[in-house]
């Protein structure tokens with residue numbers, strides 16, 4: 001099979017990222033590059049897994065040629081999906097290392113990858129190019145105990161808007177989205193439910209959502225997110241929310 005489309009998905013070892021990769025691998029002509037600290041359970045001839053820790057920026061910077069696999073593609077897509085909820089605690093109890101780590105994973109690495117994407121593909125007018133940043137409702141809502149998470153996802157939203165503004169000014173034709181996936185049944189939600197009410201006053205709400213079976217499945221959410229890639233022209237706004245997407 002000729003590999004005509006390159007999809008780069010960070011945080012592909014589990015949760016939403018894994019569901020995105022599994023769906024993309026069903027698409028005709030897809031080559032998928034996935035990333036995470038763990039080994040991947042996905043075995044597919046068109047899947048390349050890169051083990052990398054996004055809290056170590058030097059590691060990420062040294063891997064750009066592996067991540068952006070050379071090829072004569074008709075479309076290239078970057079999905080910045082890897083994310084960390086961070087240390088769930090109120091101010092006064094946060095460690096410097098966790099603050100540095102969450103900003104590297106949720107903000108700096110997505111920015112580095114977008115920068116590399118633009119430098120490599122901005123002049124490739126004939127190639128369909130889409131960047132999807134997986135954000136959160138926490139980008140636009142203040143939630144106690146999630147200082148790093150809310151701040152980092154707000155930064156991701158704004159970076160995505162700036163990227164789109166630059167694409168318009170420079171007429172690169174690159175399309176950008178930041179999408180909130182809703183409350184998805186993944187390990188991140190487990191981590192949230194395991195926190196203490198003194199660190200995070202909404203913990204009971206998230207426990208209740210799970211008990212009431214109200215979490216979205218990673219597969220359903222992946223399907224919606226991939227429509228941004230398949231039909232970017234249908235979505236006018238940079239900031240999207242899976243729960244309100246058509």
Ligand SMILES: NC(=O)c1ccc[n+]([C@@H]2O[C@H](COP(=O)([O-])OP(=O)(O)OC[C@H]3O[C@@H](n4cnc5c(N)ncnc54)[C@H](OP(=O)(O)O)[C@@H]3O)[C@@H](O)[C@H]2O)c1
Pocket residue numbers: 010011012013014015016017035036037038039052053054055080081082083084085105134135136137180181182183184185186187188189
């Ligand atoms: N689940 C939700 O309800 C929800 C809601 C709103 C937004 N989101 C966002 O959706 C995205 C996916 O979340 P999820 O729920 O699927 O989370 P998850 O199940 O915890 O998966 C997170 C992914 O990110 C990778 N990752 C975490 N830290 C990393 C690091 N230091 N270096 C490299 N990769 C790292 C993990 O891989 P390794 O562990 O192998 O490193 C894993 O593949 C995130 O951006 C999250 O903020 C999720």
